[in-house]
Amino acid sequence: MTFAHDGWENAHMRSVPAAAEHSLLKTFGLAALAVVVLTGACKGEKSSAGGPAAPTPSSGGLPVPLPTGAASGRIDNSDTAADLVTYNQAVNVGLSIPVEGAIQRAVGIITRWELPIPVYVDPSIIGNCVGEALAYWQSVTGLSYVLVGADAEPRITVRAAGSDELNIAIGSGLVYRTYPNNRARLGVVRILTSNANCTAPSALFRHELGHTLGIFGHPPGGLMGAPMVGTTASQREINFLTQLYRLPHGTRIDADGSWRVVSQ
Numbered sequence: 001m002t003f004a005h006d007g008w009e010n011a012h013m014r015s016v017p018a019a020a021e022h023s024l025l026k027t028f029g030l031a032a033l034a035v036v037v038l039t040g041a042c043k044g045e046k047s048s049a050g051g052p053a054a055p056t057p058s059s060g061g062l063p064v065p066l067p068t069g070a071a072s073g074r075i076d077n078s079d080t081a082a083d084l085v086t087y088n089q090a091v092n093v094g095l096s097i098p099v100e101g102a103i104q105r106a107v108g109i110i111t112r113w114e115l116p117i118p119v120y121v122d123p124s125i126i127g128n129c130v131g132e133a134l135a136y137w138q139s140v141t142g143l144s145y146v147l148v149g150a151d152a153e154p155r156i157t158v159r160a161a162g163s164d165e166l167n168i169a170i171g172s173g174l175v176y177r178t179y180p181n182n183r184a185r186l187g188v189v190r191i192l193t194s195n196a197n198c199t200a201p202s203a204l205f206r207h208e209l210g211h212t213l214g215i216f217g218h219p220p221g222g223l224m225g226a227p228m229v230g231t232t233a234s235q236r237e238i239n240f241l242t243q244l245y246r247l248p249h250g251t252r253i254d255a256d257g258s259w260r261v262v263s264q
C-alpha cells in the first residue's frame with residue numbers, strides 16, 4: 001500500500017533520493033483501472049472531432065482565487081499551510097529531464113502560475129483529455145487557463161513521450177523552469193505514447209496536470225495521492241490549490257502558516 005505510487009512518475013523522480021519515490025508501481029495499476037472504468041463509461045458517446053483544443057470555459061462559476069495585494073499574512077488552515085510547504089515549497093522535483101533539460105526551481109519559495117494558466121497541447125495528444133482535465137480543475141478550484149501556441153512562454157506543454165523518457169512510468173508532470181521569484185515559467189506533462197490517444201475524462205491527465213498546477217508531490221487520499229483514491233480531487237487538494245493561488249509570487253511560508261514575500 002505504501003509502496004504504491006506511480007509507475008506514473010518514476011522518471012521525473014529519478015534524481016530524488018530513492019527512498020522518497022522508490023515505489024512508484026501500484027498506483028499505476030489503480031490509475032490505469034480508473035482510466036479504464038471511465039473510458040468504459042463513456043463508450044457510447046461520440047467524442048467531438050478529436051481535436052486537442054477544448055474551448056476555454058467562459059466562467060466556471062467558482063471565483064478565480066487571487067492574491068489580495070498584501071505582502072504578508074497568515075494561512076488560517078494549518079493543514080493546508082503544512083501541505084503547501086511539503087508538496088510545493090520544499091519539493092525538489094529533480095535535476096533534469098531528458099528533453100527539457102535542467103530543472104531550475106528554487107526551493108523555499110512557493111511556485112505557481114500567473115492566471116490564466118497557459119497550456120499548449122502538442123498534436124501527439126489525440127482526444128480531449130487535456131481540455132477536460134483543465135475544465136475539471138477549474139470547476140473545483142476556479143483556476144482559469146488559456147490554450148496557447150507551442151512557442152509561448154510561460155506555458156505548460158502536454159505531449160506524448162516514449163518509455164525512453166518515461167522509463168516505467170505512464171506519465172509525468174512538473175514545472176521545470178521558473179522566473180527569479182519562482183513564478184512558474186515552463187512546465188511539461190508527458191504521457192506515454194500508448195496512452196496519448198485518450199478518451200476523456202482521464203484520471204491520468206487530471207493527475208499529471210495537477211502536478212503542473214502546483215501539487216508537486218503526492219498528498220494521500222485523493223486524485224493526487226499515491227495510490228490515487230478515486231478520480232476527483234479531495235477537499236484537501238482543492239484547499240491546497242485555492243490557497244496557493246491566493247499567495248503572491250515570491251512567497252515563503254513558515255511552519256506556523258505565516259507567510260511573506262521574500263523575492264520580487
Ligand SMILES: [Zn+2]
Pocket residue numbers: 006008009207211217218224
Ligand atoms: Zn503523481
